[in-house]
Amino acid sequence: MTPDHLNSDATDPGVYRTLLESTRAIPWRIDWATMRFSYIGPQIEDLLGWKQSSWLSANDWAERIHEEDRQKTVDFCISQSQNGVDHEADYRALTSDGDYVWIRDVVHVVRRADGSVDSLVGFMFDITERKQAEDKIVQLQRELEVLSYRDSLTNVANRRMFDTLYPVEWAKARATGEPLSLVVIDIDYFKHYNDHYGHLQGDDCLRRVAQALDAGASRSRDLCARLGGEEFVLLLPATDEAAARNVAERCRKLLAQKEIPHARSGVGRLVTISMGVGTIVPGADDDAHVFLDRVDRRLYHAKSAGRDQVCAAEP
Incomplete structure (x- = not known):
C-alpha cells in the first residue's frame, strides 16, 4: 500500500x-x-x-x-x-x-x-x-482510622483517642462555661488476678470491666478509654461534680453485677475498682494536664484508703 x-x-x-x-x-x-x-x-x-x-x-x-x-x-x-x-x-x-x-x-x-x-x-x-x-480504599482507610483510636483488647477507645478528645472538650468547656469531669479508674489487685488466673483470663477480665465502664458512661459525648494496663478514664463533658460521682458509682454497681471472681483480692472475693473523680469549669489560667494529675492523685488516694471506692475530693 x-x-x-x-x-x-x-x-x-x-x-x-x-x-x-x-x-x-x-x-x-x-x-x-x-x-x-x-x-x-x-x-x-x-x-x-x-x-x-x-x-x-x-x-x-x-x-x-x-x-x-x-x-x-x-x-x-x-x-x-x-x-x-x-x-x-x-x-x-x-x-x-x-x-x-x-x-x-x-x-x-x-x-x-x-x-x-x-x-x-x-x-x-x-x-x-x-x-x-476508590470507594473501597476510602472505606478501608476510615476503618483503619477507627481502629487506630480503638483499644484492640477491650474495644473501648484507646489512649490516643483520649489524648485527642480531651483538649477539644477542655477548650469547649472553657468557651461555654460548662463543667468538665474526669473519672480515672484502676482495677484493684489486678496483678494478683493475673498471677492467679493467668493472662488469658486477665484479658477477659479487662474486657468485662471495660464493658461495665462503657455502659456506665452512656451519653453520646461521654468517652470511656483504656489508658493502658488496668487503668481506664471516663471523659464526661457538661457534667457537674454530683453527676460525675453518680456515673462513677453506677460503673461500680454495673461491675459488681458481673460478679467476676477474684480469689486474690485484698478487698473481697470479686473484682472491684478504685476511682478518682474531678470536675472543673476551665478558666484561662487552668491547665488540662494539671487537672488530670489532680484526678489521678485522687485515684491513688482511693487505693491507699482501702480500694473499692470513689475519691472525689483532695486527700
Whole structure:
C-alpha cells in the first residue's frame, strides 16, 4: 500500500466513524450555538440503555445525571466551556432502568478562527469499577482510622483517642462555661488476678470491666478509654461534680453485677475498682494536664484508703 493510499484512507470520514465506534469510550459532539448533539456514539445504548436517537440536546444529558451530582456538574461544565477551557467531569449518569453508572466526561472546546466557540467534543468513559475500587480504599482507610483510636483488647477507645478528645472538650468547656469531669479508674489487685488466673483470663477480665465502664458512661459525648494496663478514664463533658460521682458509682454497681471472681483480692472475693473523680469549669489560667494529675492523685488516694471506692475530693 502506498503512502497515497494511506492518506486517502485516513481522511475518509467512514474510517473515523469506524474507529470512534469500535472503542469503549463514547464519542460525542454538541453544537455550541444550538446546544444540540450533532453526534453521539452508539455505545451509549449498551452503557446507559438510552437510545442513541434520544440524545438530542444538552438538556437530555443534564436530565440523565444523578440528581445529587446534576447541578454542580452542569454548572462546572458550562462555566469551563464558556471560558473556552478544556475540562473533565466525574458524575453518576442514570441508566434507563433507574440504576446509575460512574462517567468521566473529557471535554474539548473547539474554536473558530476568530476565537469564538464552535462546538464541544469529547468522550465519555465508564469509570464505575475504578470508583468502586476508590470507594473501597476510602472505606478501608476510615476503618483503619477507627481502629487506630480503638483499644484492640477491650474495644473501648484507646489512649490516643483520649489524648485527642480531651483538649477539644477542655477548650469547649472553657468557651461555654460548662463543667468538665474526669473519672480515672484502676482495677484493684489486678496483678494478683493475673498471677492467679493467668493472662488469658486477665484479658477477659479487662474486657468485662471495660464493658461495665462503657455502659456506665452512656451519653453520646461521654468517652470511656483504656489508658493502658488496668487503668481506664471516663471523659464526661457538661457534667457537674454530683453527676460525675453518680456515673462513677453506677460503673461500680454495673461491675459488681458481673460478679467476676477474684480469689486474690485484698478487698473481697470479686473484682472491684478504685476511682478518682474531678470536675472543673476551665478558666484561662487552668491547665488540662494539671487537672488530670489532680484526678489521678485522687485515684491513688482511693487505693491507699482501702480500694473499692470513689475519691472525689483532695486527700
